[in-house]
Structures are given as structure tokens and as C-alpha cells.
Amino acid sequence: MKKGISILLTTLFGLFCLQGKAQYTFAFMPEVQGRSIDNIYKVRIGNTGGIVTANLRIVVTEAHAGAVVTIDIPQFQLMSGVGTVPPAAVYHATVGFGTNKLATVIRQSGYFPEGDYEYCFQLYEGVNHNNELLAEQCFSYELEPFSNMQLIQPYDEDKICDKRPSFNWQPLIPAVNGVEYRLLLVEVKDRQQPVEALRMNLAIINQRQIPMPMLLYPSIANELVEGKQYAWQVSAYQNDLVLAQSEIWSFTVDCEKDSTKLPAEAFRNIEDLTKGNFYIARGQLLFSLQNTYAATDLVYSIRCLTKPEQAIKKLPVIPIAGGYNQVVIDLSDNSSFKDGYYYIMDVTLPDGTRKQLRFIYKQAE
Structure with a gap:
């Protein structure tokens, strides 16, 4: 009878120890956090056990270039639950770079260019990575290019x-x-x-x-x-x-058909212009709009993006009628506008909606 009880207690103790062994997991989104070195540190670590002293090594490789970045984060207290690496440990992290061109770009910019990457996180017990490996998890992701240049x-x-x-x-x-x-x-x-x-x-x-x-x-x-x-x-x-x-x-x-000579298609709808990037204002702003209300003056203002401290004054009054309007804002005689400078126009349409139009000012030929 005593022997049976002893076996039962031993089995229960073994199960208790097995269940009590901490499990460590990593939560990482390479499509977001894998684009820069600073964001890699934001990996979240799950700990099902108690507080443990640990250190973290992060190794990033690219399929064609090989190893590009190795980050060693010194010891820190890994708390129970899910959390990030403490900022103090991140501050003392050591970052090493590969010897290839891709690694050089990453070192100088802090960003990962287009490539097929693997991000591996290795969690070690104690003060350095010569101790027991507690957990390792890798994430693969093919980074898309930078946003299309317009x-x-x-x-x-x-x-x-x-x-x-x-x-x-x-x-x-x-x-x-x-x-x-x-x-x-x-x-x-x-x-x-x-x-x-x-x-x-x-x-x-x-x-x-x-x-x-x-x-x-x-x-x-x-x-x-x-x-x-x-x-x-x-x-x-x-x-x-x-x-x-x-x-x-x-x-x-084609000087005979120069599109700067006010062709009908030059009056692009303001709705389309505000969806784009930069509009070229060759001495004047040209756009069309639909006014379903009574005739009024256009409510607008312009700010300089190249030199924000520069004030834009003496803008012309622009009357708009009911229905379809082709708007011409002549800027050629206004000394506030400089060739090659970037500007943004804020417009409040008669129906109360607000639009913004970014443009580059070019002197009229």
C-alpha cells in the first residue's frame, strides 16, 4: 500500500514539475517591426513561469546577402506574462553588422531595404549567450520595396x-x-x-x-x-x-501645343488634384470645381512648405459662380512665391468640405 502511494506521489510531483517549467514565446510582426532596427527591439516575449534573469540575441539574415545584423541585449529581468525588453537593456544593446553592401546600408540608415529576411530571436538564461538557451524562434518575411517614388x-x-x-x-x-x-x-x-x-x-x-x-x-x-x-x-x-x-x-x-498655354484639360478637377502628390503651378493655379450653392468668393489660404516662416500675403479674391467653375489663381505678380518652392493651399468649398492641394511654384515662361 505504501509502495503504491509512493509511486502516485512521485508521478504527481513529476507532472507538477513538467507543468511548472516555463515556456517562452515571441510575438513579432516582421511586416511592421522588421523595417528598421529600432522597431526590432519592440518584440514581445511571453513567459508562463516566474521572473527570470535572461539575455537576448537577435540575428537578422537576408537570403542573398547572408547575415546583416546581430544584436546582443544584455541581461534583464523577464517578468511573468507578456512584455517587451526593458528600455534600459535596449539602451545598452550591442549591434553588429555584416560585411556586405546591404549591411552597410542598414548600418547607415537604420532601415532594412527590400529583401527576403529572417529574424531569429534567441533567449538565453543568465548574463550572456553562453548559458542555457531557453527559447529560439525565427520569422521569415519578404519586405516589399519602399513606397513608389512619384x-x-x-x-x-x-x-x-x-x-x-x-x-x-x-x-x-x-x-x-x-x-x-x-x-x-x-x-x-x-x-x-x-x-x-x-x-x-x-x-x-x-x-x-x-x-x-x-x-x-x-x-x-x-x-x-x-x-x-x-x-x-x-x-x-x-x-x-x-x-x-x-x-x-x-x-x-512641342511649342505649338505647349500644355502650359491653358488648354481645357489644364483645369483638372480639384477632387482629383487633392488625391495626387504635387501639382505644378506655372505662374498660376488652374483647377475646376462644382458649386451647387449661390455665387460667392472662394475661401482659401496658401502656406509655404519650403520656408514655413514665410508669410503669403495679397492673395487675389476669386469669385465663383453657381455650377461648374474653371478657377484661375494668378500668382505670377506675387513676390511671396519663389521658383521651385513647395506650397500647400487650403480650400473650403461652398458646401463646407475642406481640401488641400500641394504644389510646386514655377515661374511662367
Whole structure:
């Protein structure tokens, strides 16, 4: 009888010890937290046991480049339940980088470019990773590219008269320290598509190391020829690693049909403009709107984004009638507007809705 009781107690004690052994899990969203080094630290660790002293190693590898980042977080108290690594431990973390180009970009920017990544979290007992491995969990994720770079000017399929135009595009998002841009401009031959022209034709402009999202026409490049079509594309890169590319846009040099001469299609609906990025205001703002109320004056204001401290004064009064309106706001005689500066217009429509239109001001030709 005593022997049976002894066996039963031993079995129950074993089960109790098995159930009492702590389990550790990691909660990590690579699509969100895997885009930058700072966000990797936000991994959440689940602990089903009591308080334990632990340290954490994070190893990030890319399928083609290999190991890119290794992070060692020194000892910290891992509490029961689910929580993050204490900020004090994160502050004293040691970050090591691989020897490949991808690792160099990550070290300089703090962001992970497009790639097929694996994020491995290794939790060790005690003060260093030479002790017992408590848990290890890896997450794989193929990071999508940075948000598409948007070209701004010259507009796609536009007709311009400027034979030495300037080029503008939206900067890389999210911003990366030390990013540079490359602009490629080629002529589109007969029966060619713009994408084929960029791949096959000799470049008119192949400018690298552009620090800002704009390029004035290089003085050493031959001017464009009237009647010919051209294609252009911009790439963002760092240390020869391409981070993102824009679409391919084309335009034609055509002074007889210059789209800056107020064609009907220049009056784009304000609803469409507010959905875009930047509008080019060549001396004036042109847009259309529908007013279902009585005639009134347009309620609007303009702020400078390039120099926020600059006040915009003496804006013209713009009357709008009932029904369809083609609005022209002439800015050419206002000294508040500088060529190449960025601005934002706040508009309150007659029905009370508010719209914002970002634009780049260009002097009228």
C-alpha cells in the first residue's frame, strides 16, 4: 500500500514539475517591426513561469546577402506574462553588422531595404549567450520595396516648350540618411515604347549623386529637340544598392501645343488634384470645381512648405459662380512665391468640405 502511494506521489510531483517549467514565446510582426532596427527591439516575449534573469540575441539574415545584423541585449529581468525588453537593456544593446553592401546600408540608415529576411530571436538564461538557451524562434518575411517614388515634372505625356527643363520628383519614403538619386533621360525613337527606350538608347542625361528630389537641366547636356519624345526615370540608391525606382514617364517638346498655354484639360478637377502628390503651378493655379450653392468668393489660404516662416500675403479674391467653375489663381505678380518652392493651399468649398492641394511654384515662361 505504501509502495503504491509512493509511486502516485512521485508521478504527481513529476507532472507538477513538467507543468511548472516555463515556456517562452515571441510575438513579432516582421511586416511592421522588421523595417528598421529600432522597431526590432519592440518584440514581445511571453513567459508562463516566474521572473527570470535572461539575455537576448537577435540575428537578422537576408537570403542573398547572408547575415546583416546581430544584436546582443544584455541581461534583464523577464517578468511573468507578456512584455517587451526593458528600455534600459535596449539602451545598452550591442549591434553588429555584416560585411556586405546591404549591411552597410542598414548600418547607415537604420532601415532594412527590400529583401527576403529572417529574424531569429534567441533567449538565453543568465548574463550572456553562453548559458542555457531557453527559447529560439525565427520569422521569415519578404519586405516589399519602399513606397513608389512619384515623378512630378515634366508630367507624363505632357507637351512642353522648354528645351532645358528641370525635373522634380517625390523624395524616398521612408526617408533614409545619405540617400542619393539617379536620373536617366533618353530619346524615344519611332515605334519604341518608353521602357524599351530607357533600356536600349544612349542616355542624354545619366546623372548620379543627386542629393535632392530635383535636377536642373545639366549645362553640359545638349538641349532637347522640338518635335521629339523623351522618357525619364529616377532611382534612389545608397552605396550602389538601389532602394526604389519610379515609374517611367514620357513627354514631348512641342511649342505649338505647349500644355502650359491653358488648354481645357489644364483645369483638372480639384477632387482629383487633392488625391495626387504635387501639382505644378506655372505662374498660376488652374483647377475646376462644382458649386451647387449661390455665387460667392472662394475661401482659401496658401502656406509655404519650403520656408514655413514665410508669410503669403495679397492673395487675389476669386469669385465663383453657381455650377461648374474653371478657377484661375494668378500668382505670377506675387513676390511671396519663389521658383521651385513647395506650397500647400487650403480650400473650403461652398458646401463646407475642406481640401488641400500641394504644389510646386514655377515661374511662367
